[in-house]
Amino acid sequence: MNDHVGSVLLDPLRLGALALPNRVIMAPMTRLRSDAGLAPTELVAEYYAQRAGAGLILSEALAVRPYGAGFPALAAIFSPAQQAGWARVVRRVHDAGGRIAAQLWDVGLPRAERPDQTGWWGVTDEVRPAMLSREDIAAVTAAFERAARAVQDAGFDMIEMHASSGNLFDRFLRAATNARTDEYGGSLANRLRLLYELLDRLQAVMGAGRVGLKLSPSAMIDGGPDPSARDNFAAILRELSARELAYVHVTRPTADDRARGSGPGLSFAELRPHYRGTLLGGGDLTQDEAEVLLKEGLLDGAVFGRLFIANPDLPARFAARAALNPPDRATFYTPGAAGFTDYPRLPG
Helix, strand or coil: CCCCCHHHCCCCCECCCCCEEEEEEEECCCCCCCCCCCCCHHHHHHHHCCCCCCEEEEEEEECCCCCCCCCCCCCCCHHHHHHHHHHHHHHHHHHCCEEEEEEEEEECCCCCCCCCCCCCCCCCCCCCHHHHHHHHHHHHHHHHHHHHHHHHCCCCEEEEEEEEECCHHHHHHHHCCCCCCCCCCCCCHHHHHHHHHHHHHHHHHCCCEEEEEEEECCCEECECCCCCCCCHHHHHHHHHHCCCCCCCEECCHHHHHHHHHCCCCCHHHHHHHHCCCCCCCCCCHHHHHHHHHHCCCCEEEEEEEEHHHHHHHHHHHHHHCCCCCCCCHCCCCCCCCCCCCCCCCCCC
């Protein structure tokens, strides 16, 4: 029986090769506190170490190779200095008793300009799968393999492949955004091909039970809901059930997403029947919502973002049913400690 005021969130969870002490997962959240070389600072190490009580920390998205100009301080792990910085973060988290996964991503075309557009940056100016040459795809897969080795050398416990939030790899999965006519487009098997190639590379480096995958079935395309998302992601999750993944992490629309036109999206109840493995889920969850989802078997672990920003001791607060600090949105992406490492913890 659970001794923590009846909260199933505090039950242990086997997640691939890891034994987690609880099911309170820290979401991957870009905070823009990297240094000029895109490496994490000592302040970043302190931020993650403060949150080591999470069952698992998912790092902010780490770029696997240089990207185009136009945006500062996005974290990366393609240089020796970046790897050394993340090794320090991992040591601090481990010394505090925690576990941490590196979330890896790529924008697909890492150059500052395209021939038809100057000042281009691959995150805000959408890259479609059809824009990538065969050489580009080969470069992407090689970059992920190099990054996996850097992640392993830095001591991370796991990798999360970031194929969500409408990013490049999410676009490969959707018929509406993947117009390729070669073996990387068309049928579901073809649209999954690049993702599988990347997962295979990551697993070959990290070993069994140390690679997870993030998907956003409710992500918008071209400013609105994807009309084929329900059938497409049901089929994708059934396919993924046959693979040796540590977990799949899915998101539901948040209030911000709905305000931008996402619609209700797909619920965890709609997604759960299609995936036989360990399923994590997030999207502005409250403690009460997460407990219901876990008790009903719709999720195995609950992923929290902004609550972890404002409450570094979130699992302890859940255990005590304590009041939560409200997050300060004005400091989500500002430099320095304010709104980053200065949120109060429970006394004692």
